Amino acid sequence: MRLLDRVDDAALPPVGRVLESVAGRLAGARDRPRARLRRGWAARGGPYVDGDGPPPPGRASVITGRALEAIGRLLVLGLVVLIVVGAVTTMLRGADPSGSHAPGPGPGNAPAGPVEPTVTVGPAVGESPATYAAEAAAKLDGLTRAAPDADLYAVVSLAGYRTPDEMLQIFTAYRTLEVFFGVPPDGAVMAATVRDPVADLTAAFDSEADAADTRAHSATDPAEAEHARQEATALRARCGCLFGAVVRAPAARLVDLGHIEGVRVVDPAPPGISPETVRFLPLQPDPR
Template structure:
């Protein structure tokens, strides 16, 4: 009868056991890390851009309006990304009428609450009016995810809940939009009723590689952070 092989020395068995535990722990840690990245972190930024649309903090409104107007000057007719700031907050259903037939890249939402600071939400809009119409509801989902996956203090959580509720109800909460069009069309848009400002980026600006802060209809003069000392509405 063949005798069973002798067990490996203790040191070898210990090394194999630790190696197996190490692989298992590494797999669990890797999975948890990937989950955390997917839930808590946005996609990694692959570059740095200095392009920005909107007024600077502390900038007088009149100076920004002049600067926005100057950005529309020039003879070229290539397409530009541009920020459109409205004279008043509008619901998703009225955005197409407000910007005409121009291509909309993003719909912007910031729920206006008296003396309560609310977040700006930029909703990517594929090339269809159906996507533009549902952009308010998409903004609500973004804020709901923020509330679900981030740790917020009581005031912030209450503010997000109210913003989500109002966006889902179709509130007039859009202060502007990002569009793409040639300069002549952007100048025409700037003269339309309900448009407070149109600011264009240079022709070589890349989609998604610029910051946006619209001139809000109720923005202070000079532009500054909104007050956040009022009571948060209950609904």
């Protein structure tokens, strides 16, 4: 209540002045016919008295100070309600600070909501790695010949698992939007949004390590618990767990990326497509 009183004290005086000004203007506008009648009667030699001739059209409504105060309080109360509702709505919004997620449509952890992936960029089910690599290379070659400067999204598969530092070296000159990782040989594949490569990779590994610790503590099977603990340890040690990424670059530069040591496949998405409608799937390294 003290907050509302302070808001009243601050807001009511200017609101009241505005309302009084408006009321005065309305009253002045409505009293103009009466003033003209007075001037007319004065010119004819006598003062105008109420009742002389037809009454002036409309009488000004008198807005009392109490009415002005009531209107002002209603306006202030409405403003306070809007502010409170906006603040509560903002507080209730949540976000995943780590940015890691199961692989899904589009880079950047695009919401699955009403947007469904219409295109998959990656190996088809049952397709051999050699066939997939050849088809991706032919597709990129055709796009480069047609428009070498066209900006394209592409999913990049690495020849083996890489540490975060090794990953940063490979993609240092490229805009990386998403990375894929999993503790070999059979860890769950995860994807992480990348805006700040160093900070986001660190956050993603730490987040998945925490999740592995949680699985270890809740597991009833000793072997499952031990496997989860090993995954958590590997992730916190910044293991060689990264094997793919989504990048954006001109077609000609994607060709150059394919020539970097350690890069296995560069598979471009169709030109002009929205990344939110694409499911990017990198080729996982061959088991050893």
